[in-house]
Amino acid sequence: MSEQELPMAGDAQEPSGNAAGEGPPPAPRQIEASSVRLVTTLSVAGALAGMAIVVAFQYTKPRIDANAARELAAAVTEVLGGAKTYKTIYLEDGKFTAEPRDTAGLDKVYVGYDPNGQPVGVAMEAAEPGFQDIIDLIFGYDPAKGDVIGMKVLHNLETPGLGARIATDSSFVDQFNDVSTPLIGVKEGQGKGGHNEVVMITGSTISSRAVIKIINDRLTAIQKPVDAYWSTIAGTSSTGQQSATTSAGRTTSTSVAPVAAGAVPSPGGGEL
Amino acid sequence: MRDLFWIFVSSMLVNNFTLVLFLGLCPFLGVSAKVATAVRMGMADIFVMVITSVTVSALNAWVLPHAPYLKIIAFIVVIASLVQIVEMVIRKVSPTLFRELGIYLPLITTNCAILGLALLQTSKGYGFTEGLVYAVGSGLGLTLALVLMASIRETVELASVPSIARNMGLVLIIAGSLSLAFMGFAGLFSS
């Protein structure tokens, strides 16, 4: 189809081509000399395009990475109350470790530390289908008490004004600041006062229940290794564990843990 | 978590490519006057989407990890070549269909549904199987939307509507009503 339109486009171009002084010959010449010229033109264009993209990539990459790191740091801080720095740990062979052989494809969570170097909790990301599409969230978990200590919805496509309130309605979100696990969703006015109850948003029960299910499922899956890892760091207090300040540390937390910042390879750097 | 059944239902109904995500509107508005054409257009779409999905899985697995910045160019180049091949095949196999689809066949290259599938499959992190299910679901959803639209337009064809609505305005309002109906699928298969 487009081939058939070519001649027309060519005809229309001819007059202007004539004016430019190279009109009549091109049509036959192009067809003969084509293959070499076609390949050359496209290769040159491709090379130039590649160069332009790589240059733009070099300029924007640091900024994009910094934005992502800042966003993650802000989310971790928010769901872990007093955390000032965090460290990424990876689930390798059923155990969490800060220095896996290869970070690619491994599940990971973030351990938050307060300014004194004491671990305050573990932040983990989780995602599952909600009402409309996948809900992405991050929540803070305190292994010492077995409680959820904060929740933030990172991305959702729930109905604005209804389901999307799981991200914005503080009366719902704040309930996750101190609640025992496993969570139970209750409708407004039907709670029995249990410490693990979360009152769901009226009119957005499916989205609310999805949030609760996401957290429960995630904990069921990795609570054991998280608790195990926690028991190894909770007793050690401020022995320098926290010095492995992470990608967030590049911008914000160098002042907090200057001790051995260079001694431990930054997980953020290791991922690149 | 990435339950294949959920991916299928979600991509076909809840997050229908055309009516909810607004991908592939050109054929949806342009080739939806007749049911028969709509069905064939939908089939062509499913076919191209499945090929695209497999290709994208391969690109994501072996090429793009080394050169993430080439994502858009790699997708568009590979998809454009594929569509060329499909075009040649259809021209050979069914000249009638080829004539009827008019300019929309070459335009499948510039069809957002195909590139959209590639990008969404990547951003959702779907692997080979998930991607395949996603492509089939999305393609079926697209076909469903096309056929529904064509059925309604065939009926409306004979109706006497105000002259101002004899352009795309009416079609878009029908599309809006369909989209409204598809909102009812939300939450159907969630927890």
Place this chain on the structure above:
Amino acid sequence: MRETTAQEDLLRGIWRENPVLVQLLGLCPTLAVTGSVDNAVVMGIATFFVLLGSSVLVSTFKSIIPKEVRISAYILIIATFVTIADMVTHALVPDIWKALGPFVPLIVVNCIILGRQEAFASKNTVWRSTLDAVGMGSGFMVAMLIMGSVREIIGNGSWFGIPLFGGHYQPWIIMILPPGGFFTLGFVLLAMGWKKGREAEAVRPRRWPHGVTTEVGGPV
């Protein structure tokens, strides 16, 4: 086709031959990202940038691009600008970039851009192509602004995120949901059809019964 003046090249895209509202091109982003004016404007700027850049390059190199591979060359040029636009948007406005989802990369398949290369930039001087790209880009922007404003004001009671009506307004959420996109564009097109009809009537008054009867058309 008759010759056009430079002024026409610049102005026609903005309204008379508006790529979205008149030519019905590039509808996907017009419907998909106009739930808020912020998103619509960022999308408009990105598209404008890609269109302008591609038009300038294509018109500059039109004589050395062989006809047989011109579409591939155009797509390569467009894809390059889109990749750059995508990365810059990601770096500068990460939140909006996230909200736009796949639609920034999808500029590459926006019919407006390839259409302008094929129909105009490949046949005209750099200067004229620049004017044409600015005009068409602005026209796209105008459409995005109209759609975004209508949808955000009615659907969220705000404009550029600034609340307009105080707390008493109950927003029509449907307007910022997918159906609202179709309805808004549908009604904009109906309004334009109505305006066109009135203009035609003003030139040649006539009475024409069809289109007035409603017994069948009503429920549609």
